[in-house]
Amino acid sequence: MASRCGDNTAARMGRLTMNPMAHLDIMGSLMILFVGFGWAKPVPVDSRYLRNPRVDMMKVAAAGPISNLLLALIGGMLLRFLNGNGLPTYSIDELLKIFIQINITLAVFNMIPIAPLDGSQIFSGWMMKTNPQLAMKIQSQGPQILFGLILFGMFTKISILWIIMKPFVNFFMLIFAGTSL
Numbered sequence: 001m002a003s004r005c006g007d008n009t010a011a012r013m014g015r016l017t018m019n020p021m022a023h024l025d026i027m028g029s030l031m032i033l034f035v036g037f038g039w040a041k042p043v044p045v046d047s048r049y050l051r052n053p054r055v056d057m058m059k060v061a062a063a064g065p066i067s068n069l070l071l072a073l074i075g076g077m078l079l080r081f082l083n084g085n086g087l088p089t090y091s092i093d094e095l096l097k098i099f100i101q102i103n104i105t106l107a108v109f110n111m112i113p114i115a116p117l118d119g120s121q122i123f124s125g126w127m128m129k130t131n132p133q134l135a136m137k138i139q140s141q142g143p144q145i146l147f148g149l150i151l152f153g154m155f156t157k158i159s160i161l162w163i164i165m166k167p168f169v170n171f172f173m174l175i176f177a178g179t180s181l
Contacts, residue, residue, distance in 0.1 A: 069172070097177055101173060101181070
C-alpha cells in the first residue's frame with residue numbers, strides 16, 4: 001500500500017518480499033518463545049514520500065488488518081465449502097478454524113488505537129484533527145500502555161485486551177467460520 005501511495009522505502013530496504021527472514025525480529029521471536037507474545041519488524045514507511053501523508057498513512061496501516069480479514073474470509077469460504085461437501089476430516093476442520101481465528105485475532109488486536117499497533121495510525125489521522133494533544137500522548141505513551149496491559153493480563157490472568165477484543169473476534173468468527181469461541 002505504501003508503494004502504491006508513493007513510498008518505496010520497503011522495496012529499497014529489501015522488505016517487499018514474501019521471505020519471512022526479512023521480517024524477523026530477533027527479540028520479538030525470542031519473546032514469543034519464552035513469553036507467548038512476540039512481534040515482527042515494523043514495515044518501514046517514510047511519510048515524506050507519500051502523496052497525501054495523513055490519509056495515505058491510514059491506508060498503509062489498514063492494509064495489515066484488512067489482509068488478515070481477507071485471509072480469514074478465504075479460510076472461512078474453504079471451511080464452508082469443505083463442510084458443505086462433507087469433505088474435511090476433524091484435523092482439517094480444526095486447522096482451518098485455528099487459521100481463521102488467528103487471522104481475525106491479529107486483525108482485531110492490530111486495530112486497537114494504541115501505538116505501535118496499526119489502529120493508532122488509522123485513528124491518529126482523525127484524532128490529530130479533533131484532539132492533537134491526545135493523539136500525541138497516545139503515540140508517545142502507547143508502547144508502555146500496551147506492554148503494561150499485556151503484563152497485567154499475564155500476571156493476573158485477567159486480560160483487559162481480550163475482554164475488549166473477544167466480542168469482535170466472536171462476531172467475525174460467526175461470519176467467516178459459522179462458529180464462535
